[in-house]
Amino acid sequence: MNLLIVEDEPELSKSIAAYFHQNKFTCDTALDFSSASIKMSECEYACIILDISLPGGSGLELLRRLKRSGKAEGVLIISAKNSLDDKIEGLELGADDYLTKPFHLAELSARVNAIIRRKNFNGNNVVVLDKLIIDIADKSVKTDRGFLELTRKEYELLLYFASNKNRVITKESIIDHLWGSHANMADTYDIIYSHIKNLRKKLQDGGCPDYIISVYGMGYKFAVSQLEN
Amino acid sequence: MKLISRYNRYIIPTLTTLFVICIVTSYFLIKNVLQHELDEIILRTKSRIEKYADSSGRMPSINSFSDQQIKFEKITVPLKDSGFSSTTQFIPEQNKSHISRKLVCSMPVKNELYKVTITEPLEGTRHLTILIVKIAVFSIFFTLLLLLLINRLLLSKLWSSFYNSLDLISHFKVKSPDVLQFPESSIDEFILMNSHFKMAAENAARDYQNLKLFSENASHEIQTPLAIIRSKLDLLIQDEGLTERQSDLVLGAYSSVSKLSRIQQSLLLLTKIDNRQFADNSQINLAPEINSKIEEFKELWQNKGITHSAEIQESEIQCNKQLMEILLNNLLSNATRHNIHNGLIKIKLKKRMLEISNTGAEQPLDAERLFSRFYKGAVHGENNGLGLSIVKEICEVSAINITYDCQNKMHSFTMNW
Numbered sequence: 197m198n199l200l201i202v203e204d205e206p207e208l209s210k211s212i213a214a215y216f217h218q219n220k221f222t223c224d225t226a227l228d229f230s231s232a233s234i235k236m237s238e239c240e241y242a243c244i245i246l247d248i249s250l251p252g253g254s255g256l257e258l259l260r261r262l263k264r265s266g267k268a269e270g271v272l273i274i275s276a277k278n279s280l281d282d283k284i285e286g287l288e289l290g291a292d293d294y295l296t297k298p299f300h301l302a303e304l305s306a307r308v309n310a311i312i313r314r315k316n317f318n319g320n321n322v323v324v325l326d327k328l329i330i331d332i333a334d335k336s337v338k339t340d341r342g343f344l345e346l347t348r349k350e351y352e353l354l355l356y357f358a359s360n361k362n363r364v365i366t367k368e369s370i371i372d373h374l375w376g377s378h379a380n381m382a383d384t385y386d387i388i389y390s391h392i393k394n395l396r397k398k399l400q401d402g403g404c405p406d407y408i409i410s411v412y413g414m415g416y417k418f419a420v421s422q423l424e425n
Numbered sequence: 426m427k428l429i430s431r432y433n434r435y436i437i438p439t440l441t442t443l444f445v446i447c448i449v450t451s452y453f454l455i456k457n458v459l460q461h462e463l464d465e466i467i468l469r470t471k472s473r474i475e476k477y478a479d480s481s482g483r484m485p486s487i488n489s490f491s492d493q494q495i496k497f498e499k500i501t502v503p504l505k506d507s508g509f510s511s512t513t514q515f516i517p518e519q520n521k522s523h524i525s526r527k528l529v530c531s532m533p534v535k536n537e538l539y540k541v542t543i544t545e546p547l548e549g550t551r552h553l554t555i556l557i558v559k560i561a562v563f564s565i566f567f568t569l570l571l572l573l574l575i576n577r578l579l580l581s582k583l584w585s586s587f588y589n590s591l592d593l594i595s596h597f598k599v600k601s602p603d604v605l606q607f608p609e610s611s612i613d614e615f616i617l618m619n620s621h622f623k624m625a626a627e628n629a630a631r632d633y634q635n636l637k638l639f640s641e642n643a644s645h646e647i648q649t650p651l652a653i654i655r656s657k658l659d660l661l662i663q664d665e666g667l668t669e670r671q672s673d674l675v676l677g678a679y680s681s682v683s684k685l686s687r688i689q690q691s692l693l694l695l696t697k698i699d700n701r702q703f704a705d706n707s708q709i710n711l712a713p714e715i716n717s718k719i720e721e722f723k724e725l726w727q728n729k730g731i732t733h734s735a736e737i738q739e740s741e742i743q744c745n746k747q748l749m750e751i752l753l754n755n756l757l758s759n760a761t762r763h764n765i766h767n768g769l770i771k772i773k774l775k776k777r778m779l780e781i782s783n784t785g786a787e788q789p790l791d792a793e794r795l796f797s798r799f800y801k802g803a804v805h806g807e808n809n810g811l812g813l814s815i816v817k818e819i820c821e822v823s824a825i826n827i828t829y830d831c832q833n834k835m836h837s838f839t840m841n842w
Contacts (some may be wrong), residue, residue: 205649211656219665278650298652298686301659364662368683375721380697387728412669413676414662 197242197312198222202232202319203257203274206251212245215301216308229253236262236269242312243270245304248282254280254304255347256289263290272313274299300369302360309359325358326420327404338401352396358409363366366415392416428584431577437569448561455553460526464509467528467543470495474541478534481520492516492523492548498540504531514544523548574710586610587618594622599633600699637696644693651686684809691811695753695798696820702743706823711749712738715774720754722761728765737774742842744823752819755812756781756838763836771835782837789831 199221203209206227214341216228224239229252236244236258243268244262248255251253259271273286292311295304298349304384313332314353329338335351337344346354356373357365371384374391409417426434434781454839471494477485484497494514507530514525523546532539589608597605604628607619658679667675699705719735742749760783762772768784794800796817799810818839820827825842 204652207653208649211653211660212578214660215656215663228733270563276645276652297648298682299654301656320691366662366679368679369659387724411662412672414672414679 198224198239200232200235200239200241202250203247203367205247210243211301211390212304214394215363217303219305219360221251227251229258233256233261236267237265237425240246240267241269242315243272244276245308246271246360248273248275248277248286250326251335256285258287259291261290261301268315270308270315272304272307272311274304290399300366300372301362302365302369305363306356306373316405323358325361326407327402328354328399330355330358339399339404341403344398344402345400346395346405349391351390352394357416361418361420364411364417368415370415426823429580433576436572440569440572441565444561444565448542448557452554452557453559459547459553463526463545463547466493466546467509470543471528471530471541475532480530484534484539492546493540494544496542498542499537500531500540504539504540506530507531511547512544514546516546524551524644527714553690568712568713583612586615589617590619590622592660594626597626597629637699639787640692641696641700644689644696647689649684650687651682654681655682655686658681668721669832687810688811691809691815693817695815697746698815698822701822702749703822704841706743706745709742709744709749711742711774711779712737714749715753715772715779718748718750718757722757725761726770729761731761731764731770731771732768732771735772735774737772738776740774740776740779742777742823744825748823752816755816759812760836769835771837778839778841780837780839783833784834784837787834790836791827792829795829 197218198217199217201209201212203225204213208227209225209227213225216223221358224241226235227384229250232246232250233248233253239376246255246258250258255275256272259273262269262271271291273283273291274295275282275286275295276297280338286294292314293307295307302393320333320399323379325330327339330336332355336349337346337354339359352374353370356370363368367385370388374388375384392408392410400406407418407420409419456560473487474495474641487495487497492514505836510527510529511525512525513522515522524545525546527542527544529540531575532541586608593605593607604643605623607623610616610619658675661675662672662679677730715735715737720732723733725731741754757770760781764783765785770784771782772781773780773782791800796813798814802814817827820840823842825840827838827840830839
């Protein structure tokens with residue numbers, strides 16, 4: 197699957213590309229308005245990551261052009277401006293999601309994956325992750341031994357892992373993902389730990405290997421065979 | 426002390442003293458003039474007596490019905506102490522003594538020497554003195570009264586534009602976008618003052634705007650580098666070859682970046698609230714909002730062994746929905762973060778009142794500095810000290826009054842609107 201990263205800051209653009217590249221994405225990058233405009237009209241992408249403030253024009257204008265030309269690509273806006281107006285305008289113009297800088301790459305990956313899933317399967321989609329079958333529409337998880345009884349948080353956690361498989365995910369990014377940035381406090385680390393513990397146990401009870409590896413001090417990694425998609 | 430009172434304080438004693446001096450001086454001057462007149466009368470009488478004695482060779486017989494008294498006495502040696510003196514004279518008709526002028530002189534008639542004594546009462550001066558005192562007292566009284574009235578009425582009218590300007594400048598806020606409109610004045614000093622006030626206010630407002638713009642821009646500019654640092658660290662931790670020591674270093678950097686980005690987001694939020702970027706208010710029914718927040722926090726509380734009690738009645742508030750959510754979040758996070766193990770959180774919602782209290786440290790917080798930016802209590806290094814200033818700022822823009830109180834280790838924040 198190919199992505200277009202429209203971001204004027206080359207270092208950030210490189211990081212995003214590197215992260216998605218590890219997740220088997222092909223990434224195209226555009227550093228300014230005109231090159232983005234050309235790439236958007238010439239190629240088809242699974243998803244476009246779009247920065248609003250660009251040299252040569254506004255990302256919102258690119259979005260407007262894209263929608264006018266009738267393209268159905270998913271668009272994720274990333275912006276330094278955490279302004280509600282920008283967010284509303286972006287979403288009204290047809291963007292699928294909005295993320296404020298600075299973000300965790302894992303979060304970006306989760307959002308992009310969610311957009312792609314929605315676009316590709318029209319809401320009725322299933323993610324297969326080694327022995328796990330996650331039904332996004334039903335929010336249910338199945339193994340060959342049957343359905344897993346997961347709490348809402350455990351399900352979200354699993355889906356977050358699924359979007360970032362074989363990547364180290366920091367505890368901070370998990371907290372931000374599950375509770376939003378406001379609940380960021382030392383106490384939450386314990387809760388993460390207990391959620392992970394419960395999820396791990398439920399997965400193993402369902403006949404799965406121990407997917408969740410804790411990475412010293414930093415966070416967790418959901419390790420599945422690289423051959424799986 | 427008011428300027429007018431200070432002015433009166435100087436002017437009234439000065440004027441009174443001046444009046445008293447004038448009265449005393451005029452009294453003596455008038456008395457002198459009268460005395461001089463009297464002395465002349467006495468001298469004229471004396472010269473008549475002399476003339477009579479010269480022509481007739483004897484003293485005249487005294488037959489006076491006036492108060493002037495003349496006495497002759499034969500003496501042998503000429504008088505040494507001749508001249509005018511003041512004395513008292515008894516007037517039988519009035520049955521009282523009067524201050525009088527007396528002339529004593531020796532007068533030779535033929536071969537004999539006489540002592541002549543002429544006394545004349547100073548009756549008129551007494552009435553005159555009383556009159557002068559009366560006039561003086563009345564004039565002092567009326568002048569002062571008039572002065573006070575003039576001060577009160579005229580001066581306060583004159584100074585009114587001054588007080589208006591003062592009032593205006595005292596209500597001036599750098600945050601407010603309105604330009605100060607000082608009252609027109611025809612007095613040069615006030616015109617000058619108003620123009621200086623206006624200039625100072627405009628400078629302050631402009632500086633404030635610049636500062637605000639600067640902090641907003643700075644916050645935005647920081648975001649991109651922060652995003653880059655975080656993304657690089659996100660990539661770095663994917664490296665499986667990291668040693669434990671390297672992991673530690675990366676971890677330290679990572680958590681600091683997280684902290685930095687939270688501070689930056691909080692500052693940006695403060696700036697936005699300041700800029701009134703959350704203007705769209707709506708009527709919010711608080712009860713469901715709070716109940717859903719309690720649901721959100723329940724997990725955290727269970728984990729920390731915190732029990733909560735909620736006393737929730739229907740209550741509505743006119744506020745921005747986003748800000749209200751931030752407000753509740755911050756207050757509840759605070760109540761959680763600063764709580765003790767197996768502590769308690771109490772939430773009480775009534776009509777136009779919300780109270781959130783929690784168990785915590787024994788020492789009450791510094792109520793003065795509690796809401797100021799980057800205030801940190803004694804223990805926690807985790808928080809950035811901006812949560813409560815955001816709360817305060819939200820309360821300010823939403824016309825909510827918030828107070829802090831601590832009793833029996835229960836720290837409570839009460840909001841009224």
